[in-house]
């Protein structure tokens with residue numbers, strides 16, 4: 001079976017703080033690199049992919065602050081690392097950066113074979129390459145600086161759509177994306193206020209009730225965990 005090298009910016013064990021799986025103990029793998037350019041992105045340290053920042057797995061897992069430093073590993077090395085670190089969570093969240101820049105079939109398949117469930121957090125701007133059993137969270141990004149369109153194939157693969165919202169325009173953009181899908185077969189939709197802004201949160205609560213959508217808060221930020 002083919003292996004795939006991944007550039008990894010962070011590895012940590014925590015509680016999934018967002019979306020439908022909120023509350024699930026999870027191992028997070030944060031992959032390096034993202035050209036989408038959301039101005040309010042909370043992980044800008046993952047945007048670059050520059051070999052000048054290549055380091056060791058040991059340095060990455062013991063990071064004391066966010067940085068561009070990353071290491072390279074394939075799925076075998078990732079699983080060995082989880083075992084070394086004695087992680088107990090059995091759900092692996094692959095995020096970034098933009099994880100779908102990478103072919104995630106080898107990693108997700110391998111993790112499933114070893115008793116893990118997997119989830120991908122993606123912007124929907126790349127083809128999603130993963131095992132059919134992976135839970136895919138698409139958080140679509142419309143008209144960002146990188147100028148990358150949201151792919152219909154990504155929306156169609158989504159098990160949930162988790163849309164970041166600051167103002168009404170973001171809800172209108174989501175409606176336009178949902179119009180591309182079969183309305184009798186929509187995945188669950190979550191609205192997530194951008195950066196815990198109170199105005200955004202008020203708008204999201206009102207809209208979720210009116211539309212029968214779900215509220216996704218970045219709960220880890222409210223309780224001060226990673």
Ligand SMILES: C[S@@+](CC[C@H](N)C(=O)[O-])C[C@H]1O[C@@H](n2cnc3c(N)ncnc32)[C@H](O)[C@@H]1O
Nearest residue numbers: 040041042043096097098121122123139194195
């Ligand atoms: C950092 S992104 C990484 C994965 C992928 N690039 C994406 O955008 O889905 C992970 C999640 O955080 C969300 N996010 C990023 N910055 C945020 C912010 N300031 N407020 C709320 N959500 C944010 C994204 O929309 C996405 O759902």
Ligand SMILES: Nc1nc2[nH]cc(C(=O)O)c2c(=O)[nH]1
Nearest residue numbers: 015016017018095121220226
């Ligand atoms: N606890 C926790 N939950 C999360 N859900 C999605 C995250 C992400 O950055 O993709 C995230 C994160 O960074 N931390």
Ligand code: SF4
Nearest residue numbers: 034036038041097123
């Ligand atoms: S797509 Fe995701 S990682 Fe990339 S800039 Fe936007 S929120 Fe950040």
Ligand SMILES: [Mg+2]
Nearest residue numbers: 042043218226
């Ligand atoms: Mg995050």
